[in-house]
Amino acid sequence: MERTVADGKPPFERIAAAIRRERDRAGISLTELAKRSGLAKSTLSQLESGTGNPSLETLWALGVALGVPFSRLVDPPRPAVQLIRAGEGPAAHSGQAHYTATLLAASPPGARRDLYRIEAQPGESRRSEPHMPGTVEHLLISTGRALAGPVDEPVELAPGDYLSYPGDAPHVFTALDPDTTGAIVMEHV
Amino acid sequence: MERTVADGKPPFERIAAAIRRERDRAGISLTELAKRSGLAKSTLSQLESGTGNPSLETLWALGVALGVPFSRLVDPPRPAVQLIRAGEGPAAHSGQAHYTATLLAASPPGARRDLYRIEAQPGESRRSEPHMPGTVEHLLISTGRALAGPVDEPVELAPGDYLSYPGDAPHVFTALDPDTTGAIVMEHV
DNA sequence: AACGGGCGTTCGTCAAATCGAACGAGATGA
């Protein structure tokens, strides 16, 4: 959620879309959702049509019924696979010499991000089954090389390369060089 | 926001506390906040007392007026300097060989975490003035060596070392070797 | 065709969230 002054009004239409999206994902009808959430069908109908200004209680009930964190209903959708090669990206050079910071990924609000250090050796590839829906993995290679990303389109990464990809779909990590190291930020919204 | 089935009702009291906390942080009165947000004083008074069930529009207006992401009003609060040397930490070896993932930091709910890649050369040290209150920086060294941390107690770091420290106090980053690289996760709750 | 069931939408009613104004308490200064 960017803190520009320009976010004047609540993202009603986005919430509308989010509700419908999550409901579709759950594969249930509006009527069924009404029963589970304890809300009236009419209320849901209005919300999905973008009309309405739900109360916190209503939104919360929806989050519980849909089994998704509250935040996912109000926050913008998430990106797919993103690759930033070493040397690429919006580098913010320090006024002070010899220092470069590159923003790789800005966290959406409500996201939880767990930071891991990884070390791998060539050989078997690590194939991860999908995690929780909405999970995004951020991978930053330190040393060595690796082949990583979604199983159907892995990317070869060299030191300094950054890759992010959906964690809720099958993905792999294969070290190509000995002592391949890096950092993974596991983001589960 | 945990997805346990046990979250029956919206966290009214937490939101009440959050609003008052953020308002205090901003150093403005309830009356002033009312003017800025366009809400009635009475409404705010009720909300801060835990009474009420704010609409999305109301909550959003509050977020904008307070200059905080929406999530911070609804999510639980949060957690200083921690150092994990390369090879230390709770390593979760993969069932599959040659792969090690070490959890360095678990994200508190509601935190925003921005991921940066850094590269620095020896010489001048980069001295950062404090960021927003509540900011925590996570530093993971990839190559080279660095002296980093709070200005009064910096730590020498080697590849693989992890350090986290408050970002809302003066801190430094000094490369000790040429081409010192790493990752920084800037966590501003 | 006619029926039954589930779907999502629309409309009138009611409860409740929001508002505006008035109030008492405390601080400040003439």
Next chain:
DNA sequence: TCATCTCGTTCGATTTGACGAACGCCCGTT
């Protein structure tokens, strides 16, 4: 001491969100 300002709370009026019932629609079944 009294006047004046600002703070936060409380109370009645009004707007509005949520509800429940009825509706039209579509798809299976008999």
